[in-house]
Amino acid sequence: METILVLGGTGKTGRRIVRRLKAADRPVRTASRSNGDTVFDLDDPTTWAQALDGVAAVYLMEPNLRTDVDHQARMPRLVAEAVAAGVHRLVLLSAHGIGDADESHPLKIAEQAVRSCGVDWTILRPDWFSQNFSESSWLPGVLDGALSLPTGDGRTPFVDAEDIAEVAAASLTEDRHSGQIYQLTGPRAISFGEAAALISEATGRTVRHIDIAPEAFVEHWAAVGVPADVARLLSDLLVAVRDGRGSAVSDGVERALGHPARRFEDYVTETAAAGHWN
Template structure:
């Protein structure tokens, strides 16, 4: 039976993939810097071989979301040499249009050229950013200060991403496919805040901020300047409407539509994420 290695095994997508595969009786090894089944650090090559021992499929991700040195190509080479025969890469929306030096574009190229089965996932902004990551503090404080204006984007549920990834790791029919993953409709951050507020009884609003002011705010909060500018650029794409397209990747991969943002909000509220 295939043993699957999940990089970022304690993260938003990794822990969900791990849970699904274990529920299906699949041998899984969750790899993480801390808290996983085995210690793994993409920046520490000495941790690669122990994690890859006996593994035939790998869920691959860049821990910094492409904001750093490209480590995936070297890891892919070692993984294939160690016997891995299937790779599923977590990439991102718009990587096909990125500069050729972008770490995630280099990662995609390495996965496609590895000589084994591959699948690439390109999700848009995660719905869970409101409850588990970047924007949770803003929700709890009642103000999401983001340079997105009235722009809309089709937030995708991490549960959908994980289900697609689990299928791609275990089913042959996904080999050679690139799946753009979005929710079923594009909404603004203001609408997202309103839906969260209604579900929780909180006052939550979107406070628009000019892009340059947002960069300065991020730097003041300790974010490196390059990362602050990259993040702001992605949010400005929402502002300008260039990220409002709905994709069919979830439906193509799973035979069903993606989860609506309203369902995500109801589940996150019931789980107490915004208590």
Template structure:
């Protein structure tokens, strides 16, 4: 019987959705983040501060892990989690990690989870649909112009609600151990098509403006983004332009027995909820 389920990034895009679902089921949930209050089931866990790990892991038997970037910290956290009695690990990774260098933090995290000796599941989602409502591209939607160097590249955007459903299933049900689920939406679309869908859902005109990599990077730097970070972000978008990640996966259906949510459904619900107000 699960005593506590620990959710790293408990206030983030996927973490808060997972925690909400588990709580609705009446399951004991412990959310962890760097800036948590440290009271009740809201615990502080800073990946850069190993002294915060043991209190957060105490009594936990299942954990949802993520590695937001920087040096690889997950391998050490996995070892400590297993030593503390965690029996099931679900890792949020990303599509394309298989092609990354061995030293990539997510690749190291995946290897640590797979070699942990306990039940594990790896989630490899594509770009989140929620980038349009909660992250990078929200202001572009609100202004009416998504100025991005993606050309006619296509992405099968995945709804974070689907990611949360898969994570909860892997955390609480048997039959998912040893599996890697690549998570995508049902079809790949261009940024121009995404803008058209949002236009139809909101009634406001939104367009995609294809810009050069140089102009996009310069714009980020002008907004205060460090040049090295701006270069990385631009590179990720150029991967879309170059056709990486266009294939659609059946990961959601294999995990849940149903198809993934469409981008049209995502946009309609986001518009109805006032996400772009």
């Protein structure tokens, strides 16, 4: 059976994809800078060949959105090397709104490289992850009881990382997903205030959403070490939600899997029961 390579195989989506592939008895290789089956660094092309050796399908992501990085030298080159090494299926983790993004956007560059690669491809464009509240940048705010983001009363259909992983695993193993671009969202749009209220109810303690100025958001994240250009990009995305330009609900999960997307309420209930917000 052909080996599947999962970049970022220990990360938020990667480890969930790997779990599904292993459960289906698919040979899978995890690649990351550390803790993976093989060392892989997108900034170091000398690490690519070993990771790609004997691989038939690859889950790709572009983790670095900084403007001072030569993105043309990264994903397009990796895609070309993967195809030359015999890979015949690529699944790319992109993001909501990239179809309308400027041609210089790192994820737009990655999408174009995949779509023109000459082998089977699938692109995933998820909305904001539900797991951002429990596994990454929004978790400290939830634990402190004050989630400070420039989103106002704007609404967005948070998507569960479990759904993203299930779509990715299917796309890596099933021919019918070739050439598809899946917009992945939850089943309904909610505000950050409503999300905080649901977490409060599930955990039994108060979590509030506080709308802050975009400048304050950028200053805070720059102060804790996030590159200023990345902080500004994140701020712009959050302000788009506040301004009513959050993504519309999509049927991408159901179209890919044949069942509805997971509800945010179910994510909250399970995450609280698992103790992640203790």
